[in-house]
Amino acid sequence: MTKLDRGPWADSGVETIRPDVHRIPLPLPNDGLRAVNIYALEDGDDVVLIDGGWAIPESRQVLEAGLAALGHDLGDVSRILVTHVHRDHYTQAVELRRLVGSRVYLGAGERPGLDMLDEIRTEVPVTSLDTLRRAGAGELAERVLRDMDRGEFDASVWEKPDQWLGPGVVRFERHALRVIPTPGHTRGHVVYLDESRGLLYSGDHVLPHITPSIGFELTTSGRPLADYLDSLHLVTAFADAELLPAHGPAGGSAHARVAELLDHHDARLDATIDALGRRTSDASAVARDLMWTRHAVPFAELNAFNQMLAVNETAAHLDVLVERGRLAVELVEGVQRYVRTDDDGTGDSR
Known part of the structure; x- marks a missing residue:
């Protein structure tokens, strides 16, 4: 649903953002996002990475080439600060730790999901399928389950990090990064704010052209x-900074993009309640009456x-909308069904 058009930002190569700060896009084959940006921070003789990329040969080759262009190699990567646990951000960090001993840092909110993998090592658990069933889309849940290539899942690429991160500041020789927990895209997502340089490494929390998926992870x-919207507001509590996202071109005001995302979700909330109308219905039926992606694609397509x-x-x-008092919800035979309360959250009836 989140497809990012390929452009110069996704091409292999190194973009210098500031002295000692470089963007290296790593490939994501057969993925609509096309590439993931990792950021190489030169720190004396060492390199600190923001995000690690996906542990596939193509990604490692491009990373090696990018580091070589900066006069470094994989052995110089001393630390990797990961924004969240999704494979295109985390798994190559684990691989580099095995190869060269890099230390891996991850937001503490990701711990429950990784703890779950300690118990389930043979196939990936997908709690999003449970959400589908509660949404009245049981048949779709079974279809997704059949389509998943579960036989090749290797939980070992999601080893625990060397250090769990909460709010605070991590300091290196030339860089100090404020860790800001921003749950929503995943419950343990964090962003890293370089207050001295005015740079925000935003991971998938704030993207320049698309909105991130919400809550697709191992644990519910x-x-x-609601967490994501709160996290967007939280970012604006800090000084504005240049946006350095995980997908899409770098640059522009982080605060300005946050304002656009908040406006988008306000409009989406209005569209959702309009699609529900005066009926009592489940999320699956409402989704079918909405358009999807920035290209307004029908659900059936x-x-x-x-x-x-x-x-x-x-x-x-x-x-x-339930939390804001505009809808009520009840569980009927395992499916959540919603109905309007005629309260728009301001006290005015609609």
């Missing part, structure tokens, strides 16, 4: 969209995986 976060993201995102918006 409970209120992923999405593939099964993106239909899952669409239904779960709709459920998240409906739950925020």
Whole structure:
């Protein structure tokens, strides 16, 4: 559902953002996002990476070439600060630790998901499928389950980090980065703010052209969209900074993009309640009456995986509307069904 057009930002090579700060896009084959930006921070003789990329040969080759262009090699990577646990950010960090001994840092909110993998080592658990079933999309959940290539899942690439991060500041020889927990995309997502240089390494929390999926992870976060909106507001509590995202071109005001994302979700909440109308219905039915992606694609034209993201995102918006008093919800035979309360959250009736 989140497809990012390929452009110069995704091409292999090194972009210098500031002295000692460089963007290296790593490939994501067969993924609509095309590439993931990792950031190489030169720190004396060492290199600190923001995010690690996906542990595949193509990614490692491009990373090695990028470091070589800066006069470094993999052995110079002393630390990797990861924004969240998704494979395109975390798994190559684990691989580099095995290869050269890099230390891996990860937000403490990701711990429950990695703890779960200690118990389930043979196949990936997907709590998003449970959300689908509660949304009235049981058939879609079974279709997604059949489509998943579960036989090749290797939980070992999600080893525990060397250090769990909470809010605070991590300091290196030339860099000091403020760790800001920003749950939403995942419950343990963090962003890193370089206050002296005015740079925000935003991971998937703030992206320049698309909105991130919400709550697609190993464990259920409970209120992923509400958490995400709170996390967007939190970013604006700090000084504005240049946006350095994980997907898409670097640059521009982080605060300005946050304002756009908040406006988008306000409009999406209105569209969701309009799609529900005066009926009592589940998230699956509402999702089918909405358009998807910035290209306004009908639900029926999405593939099964993106239909899952669409239904779960709709459920998240409906739950925020319940939290704001505009909807009521009840569980009927395992399915959540929503109905308007005629309260728009301001005290005015609609």
